[in-house]
């Protein structure tokens with residue numbers, strides 16, 4: 001059987017690498033595109049979920065990190081740095097370990113989930129908690145990389161965008177063409193930038209590194225719909241948010257680095273960038289777990305929350321093919337599943353060691 005070789009080797013033709021490149025990979029990409037029956041029924045569309053939690057460190061960041069870490073090695077770097085709301089730091093820590101590089105991660109104190117923090121610790125990163133938000137962390141990380149011998153692996157590094165554009169390639173390769181809509185969460189706005197780049201490349205003839213012209217793979221590009229959390233929605237508001245706030249810590253960002261590129265993806269595709277409330281995010285998180293069988297972290301559900309919101313507003317035509325990227329695994333931040341919608345703690349039933357009692361508790365008798 002074919003063994004997936006990671007996004008660099010699978011898509012070498014379309015990435016800035018050659019046969020001499022020393023590839024750093026944990027086998028990322030090749031994630032499932034899962035049909036979502038309940039969302040499809042709700043919308044009268046064919047809705048698919050690109051389940052990025054299935055990547056090696058549990059988020060889409062791995063697609064970009066294989067490229068960024070490969071670039072770091074090619075540049076002769078000894079250490080890498082990133083700012084992160086958690087997933088980038090988990091990914092950087094893992095890929096730096098394989099590459100034999102030191103890894104420093106700057107995270108907003110108290111605002112990253114325990115699962116993500118545990119990954120960075122397990123992989124031996126130097127973790128600095130900063131008394132500030134993600135935007136402050138990114139500012140420091142950029143300055144560090146300008147003045148000290150550390151290589152920046154945030155998505156402001158173009159290698160990250162190159163790697164992440166493979167998500168769009170996989171969608172088209174699986175469906176046979178681009179979908180009508182692509183929906184995803186927006187935080188620092190690297191991923192919407194990357195998907196749009198990937199879709200555009202696949203819809204046009206492409207000249208690869210070797211100078212060969214590859215045919216267009218898809219007949220069209222999708223309409224891009226991005227969703228920010230309402231308390232951290234600078235692109236929707238049209239100005240930076242100095243104190244971003246949302247339970248979806250992954251996308252708690254007030255001044256996205258790829259702001260202009262996200263607007264370009266929106267405008268060139270005839271799409272939109274809108275916001276969803278924390279309540280809408282948690283409802284979508286529950287919908288995915290309880291109705292589609294897909295467990296994601298809250299921030300990852302922002303795209304689904306956006307689709308549900310716009311369906312209710314009558315903005316989703318029926319009969320369309322819709323792909324939603326769900327960006328990170330539910331085990332990253334599992335506590336939300338242990339809460340009822342009213343905030344009370346879920347308490348599984350306890351009974352004695354007796355088959356009749358268990359059957360009764362299950363309502364079987």
Ligand code: F0G
Pocket residue numbers: 059061083084085086087088089155185186187188189190191192250251297299300327328
């Ligand atoms: N979903 C998850 C689970 C994320 O971790 C992020 C970003 C996003 C969505 C938004 O993607 O930034 O490309 O618009 N997480 C970054 C991090 C900021 O540090 O892990 P984006």
